[in-house]
Amino acid sequence: MITIEEAEKIILNESFDYGTEMVPLVKSLGRILAEDLFSDRDLPPFNRATVDGIAINIEAYHSGNRNFLIKGIQAAGDNPISVTDKNSCIEIMTGAAIHECFNTVIRYEDLSIENSCATINQGTFKPYQNIHLRGKDKLQGEILVEKNKVINPAIIGISASIGKTNLLVRKLPRVLVVSTGDELVRIDETPNPYQIRQSNGLTILATLQKYKIRAHKIHLKDDKKNIELTLKKSFEEYDVILLTGGVSMGKYDFIPDVLQKLKVKKMFHKVKQRPGKPFWFGKKAKNKFVFAFPGNPVSVFMCLHRYFVPWLRKSMGLKETKEYAILGNDFEFPIELQLFAQVELHMNEDGQTIASYHNTNGSGDFSHLAETNAFIELPANQNTFKKGEAFRIWRYN
Amino acid sequence: MITIEEAEKIILNESFDYGTEMVPLVKSLGRILAEDLFSDRDLPPFNRATVDGIAINIEAYHSGNRNFLIKGIQAAGDNPISVTDKNSCIEIMTGAAIHECFNTVIRYEDLSIENSCATINQGTFKPYQNIHLRGKDKLQGEILVEKNKVINPAIIGISASIGKTNLLVRKLPRVLVVSTGDELVRIDETPNPYQIRQSNGLTILATLQKYKIRAHKIHLKDDKKNIELTLKKSFEEYDVILLTGGVSMGKYDFIPDVLQKLKVKKMFHKVKQRPGKPFWFGKKAKNKFVFAFPGNPVSVFMCLHRYFVPWLRKSMGLKETKEYAILGNDFEFPIELQLFAQVELHMNEDGQTIASYHNTNGSGDFSHLAETNAFIELPANQNTFKKGEAFRIWRYN
Known part of the structure; x- marks a missing residue:
């Protein structure tokens, strides 16, 4: 089993540039700028x-x-x-x-x-x-906005001021979200006592929406042949397949086998982490990737933010930005796995971000995800965590 | 002239509840939840x-x-x-x-x-x-998500798991954005040497889009009669009118006059701040408001984030959250006005947010808005600012 750092390195090493496209300025919010923007005249243009x-x-x-x-x-x-x-x-x-x-x-x-x-x-x-005075802010031809930034309202205003009705942006990968599992019913169905409703697909779609990816979503029963046929076809239409479920040790966990049959190269399977240990990652070609997450909703959510989003950001040319918080309370975690704990963040008047740990009964409990804002990443070799210690965080709201 | 604190108090005092509406779950991201969500069965529902x-x-x-x-x-x-x-x-x-x-x-x-x-x-x-164990996370009927929260991917997942295909959310105000000024041309036009392109309207629309408001936008020439007729009609269709330009001391600054004629009650005009001093705020009825910003792009941007967004958040039932940063460098500002300085934020490994001050040549220079992430709010009675001092910040990216 590899560590989080090893998994991260393998994944980020596979970032891929999907090229560029022009979009209308009014539809560019949240996309990644792929051209430098220059002043078309002195700023201001006159005294x-x-x-x-x-x-x-x-x-x-x-x-x-x-x-x-x-x-x-x-x-x-x-x-x-x-x-x-x-x-x-x-x-x-x-x-x-x-x-x-x-x-x-x-x-x-x-x-x-x-x-x-x-x-x-x-x-x-x-x-x-x-x-x-004319030209005091910028001279004609000077750079106003450097490329590889998320287009925000300020950049939209600047673009308008220099007459850019369209902007060159990074193309987004085409993403298919596939949930699997016979126990899952649609959200408009009433589950029998042993079934649950599908939620992972919508959670993933909503997260991708924040990055302007309009993904498609399907659900597949645990039918090996059908999973194989569907995924085979999907590789023709999509760049990235995000799977949930079917990657563990179970009799109906067909995903690793199917992916092997489809000649998707396994880059790793299983990471020393909680939640999300059975995470599987592989590539089909230099621009085709599979992130196969475990089916547990918290595992999916964590793996999505810890692995897929950084891969996407790097593929889009964005710089890595690291965030940290200090613990607001003491707690213990006696297992030798890197822990992603759900925390509620707030900021004190010194601009420091404080993370309050919520005890969440292990990986199954997604009911706390609405009260918390981030995962805090706690090292495997430490079991006791003290108020005031700083660790890396991964925001999810 | 009133202070920022006085202006803020007057505006927040006018927050208004625009009611609620049902939206499909898949369209609810970023809206404000207006109902508590309860567990429909024990979580987990079985051992x-x-x-x-x-x-x-x-x-x-x-x-x-x-x-x-x-x-x-x-x-x-x-x-x-x-x-x-x-x-x-x-x-x-x-x-x-x-x-x-x-x-x-x-x-x-x-x-x-x-x-x-x-x-x-x-x-x-x-x-x-x-x-x-059955019910370990939550019992049937227990609250899963409290209302008055921004709907994020986690809340969408939780909603799906309890079979909510629709969610009750806060209704958004209907907003019209009106820019004024004879010197402004459309972004697809080539300005003569003394004109500039319209940018404020698009900047405002993009900012509102982050809060899921789909505002409309028009531009008006400095024609008093036409401004009056247009605004009069607009009050029938919109709850909030955001104006840019025409509120200062100039011969063609018709806005305060026109608003008075239209019986919009002036709540204040001018705030002791830089940029954005000529900001005008008024109300037409208990649910109809006018935020009239100066025409300068940085002033618009600042007033929008410092006044309109907090008003909107309060109107939507969201709690106020304050953010702070410490200065990363020394600098001076020798004028007795509260200053909103453009800063670039980053976080250190202790989870503290550091604000690096960018010298931006006063209010006119919007060319730095893309390199910076926030305004830092510096008090009027202080002229020298030292590295390490903490102040409130207003993020804009």
């Missing part, structure tokens, strides 16, 4: 008024003039108005382009206007005050 | 095998028997098989319901099977080993 007031030449003010004749009003978007006389001014609105004959903007709050004449109040005024 | 192996009565083992005749094989979902002889067993699969004549499951790893007889290896075996 821009940052307040409403009057534009003057500060030299006249420094020469002692306090009264400026108003020669016009310039709104944002208008062609810049100029004056020839240093003792004249124009009224100018926030966002308007300032003509080069002016070098200072005085706010309405700092002046009074009567009979088309603006009188500047007592105060200290400096050249270029209230002017956002 | 459940947690491993693959044989089910025995431990008394026979304690009496010295090591060889158990296999009387059948029971898969998950099957009716429980019983035996009459204590020295008999059945093979049982993970997830299967264990008949009450058995009280222990021995893993395949701990036995050998030959000629329909299972021989148990050396080891220590206890009653109820490898059995997840």
Whole structure:
């Protein structure tokens, strides 16, 4: 049996670049940007008024003039108005382009206007005050957004400002989610006393939805021949197959056998971890992968966040980001397996994330997943865990 | 001018419950759960095998028997098989319901099977080993998920397991986003040297999309009559109007006037903050609100996250959660306004969130929003900020 670190290394080593595609800007939220975005002109593109007031030449003010004749009003978007006389001014609105004959903007709050004449109040005024100078933020051709980032609302705004109606993004793998197990009934059916409803498929679909993957989902009975035929066909249409159930030691755990028959190369089977020990991972081709999770809902959830999501992020070109939390309470776990414990996170006023451990009766109990936010990853060689110790966390909400 | 705290208090005081609606489970991700979810039966619903192996009565083992005749094989979902002889067993699969004549499951790893007889290896075996007892996690009728939570993949899985094909969720307000300004052109147009492209509307739509609000968006020229007519009509169809631009001191800043004419009650205008000082907030009726942001993209973004999102969360019944970070570098801000500085967050191995300050040339520069993740809220009465000091943060990615 391999360790979590070994399993992680094998999986991340198999990350795959599925290429790129163009999508409309309005549909790009949450996708991964695959092109650098450049400024199409200087930012700001002109000397821009940052307040409403009057534009003057500060030299006249420094020469002692306090009264400026108003020669016009310039709104944002208008062609810049100029004056020839240093003792004249124009009224100018926030966002308007300032003509080069002016070098200072005085706010309405700092002046009074009567009979088309603006009188500047007592105060200290400096050249270029209230002017956002052309190119101060970025020059034309400078990079605004680097590729390999999740497209968020800020990036959408920046893209709009430079006229990108479409964005080049990473293509997502086509994913099929397959649950197996004769004991599972549909959610709209009433299970007999020994059956349970299918939930893993929907949990996985919802998690993938957060990463903008619209996966398909099917359920298969424990019928070896049918599983084989269905998976065989699925490899033609999908890049990644996420299986749940059928990977343990049971008589009807056909998955490892079937995958071997289908020439899916086993990269590993079983990891020293709780939950999720029987996890199986393999590849069919350089771009075709199978993540076969155990059927237990908490195992599925953990393996999905600990293995599939990091694989997806790396395949999409995203940097690895590690998160940690300190334990909010003491507890014990007397078994030599790496434990993924369900914790509830909160942040203290020093910006530190605290993880409160919820005792969850082992891997079967998914009823606590709604009260908790993350798995905390606790090492196998440690049995007693103390308040204040820091460990890595994997958020799931 | 009021402070941020005063503005926040006024806005949160106006949170409004827009009621509830049923949505299909598969469309509920990210919505706010408006009903408690209860267990429809004990969890687990039966004594459940947690491993693959044989089910025995431990008394026979304690009496010295090591060889158990296999009387059948029971898969998950099957009716429980019983035996009459204590020295008999059945093979049982993970997830299967264990008949009450058995009280222990021995893993395949701990036995050998030959000629329909299972021989148990050396080891220590206890009653109820490898059995997840009926009702251990939750009893029928116990609460599984409390309402007023964001529906995440775990809640979707739990809902599926109890047969909820639909969920009661909070209704979202109907939101209209209105940008104003003659200097703004569409993103597929080429601006003249003094114009810029519309970006605020799309940034707002994308932010709302994260909260599952599908808002509509329009752009209006600085035409007072047309703004008045359009807004008047909009109050019939929408609960919340988010405006950008036209709220400052300029000649064409018609918004406060128009809103007054439309009998929208001004709750405040202007907040002691940078960016976003000219922010205007008002109400038309107990369920109709106007958030009128300044036109500057960073101001819009800040006001949206600092005021609208908390209002929305409170209106949806969500608890307030505060986040903090410590500064990663020293810097100065010599103006007596509360500053929302753009920072890049990362987490250290002690689970502490560190905020690196990016110098962003004042409010106009939205080009840094893609490199940063949050605003850090710095008090007005402090000008020098030191590495290691903790302040509240507002994430935007």
